[in-house]
Amino acid sequence: MHLLRKRLAYYLERLSISRRSHALQEELTCLSQLAAIYEKLFNFAQALEYHKLLLALSQRMGAKDWQEIALYNIGNCYFQLRQDYDAIKYFTKLVKITCETENRVLHIAGISALGTSYQNLGQFEIAIEHFKNQLAISYEINQRICQKSALDSLANVYQCLGNYQECLRYKQKVLLVAQEMEDIKAIGDALGNIAGIYLQLQEWHQAINFCNKSLLLAKAIDNQSLVMISFNILGQAYKALHDYHQAIDCLTTSLNISDELGESRVRSVILHGLSDLSNKMNLSEPAREYNIESLSINAIGVTHHHLVKQDCALAPYQQSVNLLQDMGNQQNQQQLLFNLGYIYYSSARFSQAMGFLQSAFILAQAQKNHREAAKISLTLGNNLQRLHHSEEAIYYYRYAYKIYQILGDKYQIQKMLKFMDKLGLKL
Numbered sequence: 001m002h003l004l005r006k007r008l009a010y011y012l013e014r015l016s017i018s019r020r021s022h023a024l025q026e027e028l029t030c031l032s033q034l035a036a037i038y039e040k041l042f043n044f045a046q047a048l049e050y051h052k053l054l055l056a057l058s059q060r061m062g063a064k065d066w067q068e069i070a071l072y073n074i075g076n077c078y079f080q081l082r083q084d085y086d087a088i089k090y091f092t093k094l095v096k097i098t099c100e101t102e103n104r105v106l107h108i109a110g111i112s113a114l115g116t117s118y119q120n121l122g123q124f125e126i127a128i129e130h131f132k133n134q135l136a137i138s139y140e141i142n143q144r145i146c147q148k149s150a151l152d153s154l155a156n157v158y159q160c161l162g163n164y165q166e167c168l169r170y171k172q173k174v175l176l177v178a179q180e181m182e183d184i185k186a187i188g189d190a191l192g193n194i195a196g197i198y199l200q201l202q203e204w205h206q207a208i209n210f211c212n213k214s215l216l217l218a219k220a221i222d223n224q225s226l227v228m229i230s231f232n233i234l235g236q237a238y239k240a241l242h243d244y245h246q247a248i249d250c251l252t253t254s255l256n257i258s259d260e261l262g263e264s265r266v267r268s269v270i271l272h273g274l275s276d277l278s279n280k281m282n283l284s285e286p287a288r289e290y291n292i293e294s295l296s297i298n299a300i301g302v303t304h305h306h307l308v309k310q311d312c313a314l315a316p317y318q319q320s321v322n323l324l325q326d327m328g329n330q331q332n333q334q335q336l337l338f339n340l341g342y343i344y345y346s347s348a349r350f351s352q353a354m355g356f357l358q359s360a361f362i363l364a365q366a367q368k369n370h371r372e373a374a375k376i377s378l379t380l381g382n383n384l385q386r387l388h389h390s391e392e393a394i395y396y397y398r399y400a401y402k403i404y405q406i407l408g409d410k411y412q413i414q415k416m417l418k419f420m421d422k423l424g425l426k427l
Contacts, residue, residue, distance in 0.1 A: 001041075008037050028057060028066055035073060045411075048077040068097055068106050075113055083415065084117045091117065108137055108146050112153065119157055122348045122386070127157050148177045148186065159197070160346075168197045188217035188226050195233050207237040228257040232270050239277050247277055334363035338376055345379060350386045357383060374403035374412075 011033045018026035035050035051073045058066035075090035091113045098107035115130030131153045138146035155170035171194050178186035191214035198207035211230045218226035235251035238244075251274050258267035278286040341356030357380045364373040381396035397420060404412040 004037055004040055008034065011037065024057065024061055028054060028061075028063070031057065032066075032069070039073075039077070044077045044080040048074060048081070051077060064097065064101050065103075068094060068101065068103055071097065072106060072109060072113070075110075075117075079113065079117060079120075082120075084120050085419070087117045088114060104137065104141055104143075108134055108143070111137070112146075112149060115153055115157075119153075119160070122346060124157050124161055124348065128154065131157065144177055144181050148174055148181070151177065155193070159200075161348075164197055164200045168194065168201070171197055184217060184221055185223060188214050188221070188223060191217065192226055192230055192233070195230065199233055199236055202240065204237040204240050207233055211237070224257055224261060228254050228261065229266060231257070232266060232273065235270075235277075236273055239273065239280070244277060244281055248274070251277065334360050334367065334369075334372070337363065338372075338379075341376075341383075342379060345383050345386075348386075350383050353383050354380075354387075370403050370407065374400040374407075377403070378416075 011030050015027065015030035015034065018024075018030055031050050031054040035047045035054065038044070038047035038050065051070050055067060055070035055074060058064075058070055071090050071094040075087045075094060078084070078087035078090065091110050094110035095107060095114065098104075098110060111130050111134045115127045115134065118124075118130065119127040131150050135147060135150035135154070138144075138150055151170050151174045155167045155174065158164075158167040158170065171190065175187065175190035175194065178190050191210050195207045195210035195214060198204075198210060211234045214226060215230045215234075217223075218230060231250045231254035235247045235249075235254060238247035238250060251270055255267065255270045255274065258270060274286075337356050337360035341353045341360060344350070344353035344356065357376060361373060361376045361380060364376055377396045377400040381393040381400065384390075384393035384396065397416070401413065401416050404416065
């Protein structure tokens with residue numbers, strides 16, 4: 001951090017000198033370096049400003065190579081800030097300019113980024129079109145890494161849609177590409193991913209078979225993260241086969257590795273698995289302890305790991321909501337209810353999302369947690385908009401807008417105004 005701050009001061013000074021001396025090429029370099037430093041500091045809003053200055057200057061100079069890089073980075077900053085519509089705008093410009101310059105690498109990167117942005121918005125069919133386009137171009141130029149990326153992305157979209165058979169088909173293609181590349185880590189990850197899909201399909205023996213293969217490779221190259229995930233999947237499969245002692249051994253091993261790695265996302269899922277397993281074995285006290293521990297490491301923030309589908313969290317989250325209700329812990333209950341609603345919302349199950357989101361909204365209001373209430377209100381508005389209930393959606397948008405005005409959050413206010421303008425709605 002100290003080094004980054006020193007570099008920041010250095011390039012700010014160089015930028016000032018280059019502007020005074022009208023050294024445009026030097027100015028481009030300084031703007032690029034400053035943006036990159038702010039990204040490393042996770043200050044994407046500030047990085048965005050420098051990338052935009054870089055774009056404007058490169059356009060004046062007619063430097064299309066710099067324009068391409070700036071467009072990609074601007075789109076990526078908006079992506080990091082979760083402003084997907086703005087990200088799409090710049091990624092689209094990138095794809096257009098790379099068609100002219102024939103920069104195939106950034107062209108594919110732009111198409112891939114568009115697919116991911118549309119996926120984040122729940123527009124899965126459009127995302128699939130982009131990822132298939134990415135795949136076709138990567139085959140055309142014989143770019144294996146891009147092929148693998150496109151296949152992985154397609155598998156993930158189909159997983160979000162609950163189409164596990166199609167997801168499995170693409171994951172198997174990822175495995176073939178990884179084998180052709182002789183990339184041991186990628187092969188291990190692909191085997192683990194396939195095991196995770198078989199777990200979703202409730203084909204327990206297949207899940208165990210592929211997990212054992214991924215474990216062999218993971219141990220050979222000391223990939224502890226994959227070892228942890230593989231033991232977690234094995235534990236879930238053995239639990240489903242009622243081999244509880246084997247399941248406990250696997251899940252406990254996975255939990256111990258997560259301690260060593262400091263991994264909270266998968267650890268939360270392991271704890272839920274151990275809690276459920278303890279309940280099945282009538283061990284009520286360990287079940288309660290595992291559940292409470294999972295909340296203490298912020299289970300609320302869990303979405304999904306590359307092997308852990310969001311739906312895996314639904315049942316444990318619902319159990320945790322009941323537990324928190326008994327404990328009278330409204331704050332965590334509200335967060336879990338929102339998390340459940342958001343999982344349904346992000347997988348386009350809008351009707352199922354409504355009850356959870358409305359319950360979370362009521363609890364946030366009751367606790368006078370205005371910022372949380374505004375966030376949930378926005379999600380409710382988006383959910384209702386997807387259900388074509390525009391008038392009800394506007395009510396929640398207006399509520400969020402008023403809260404942000406009270407809080408003096410100018411960034412959110414501007415963001416909302418732009419968003420409503422795009423929807424053609426008036427606050």
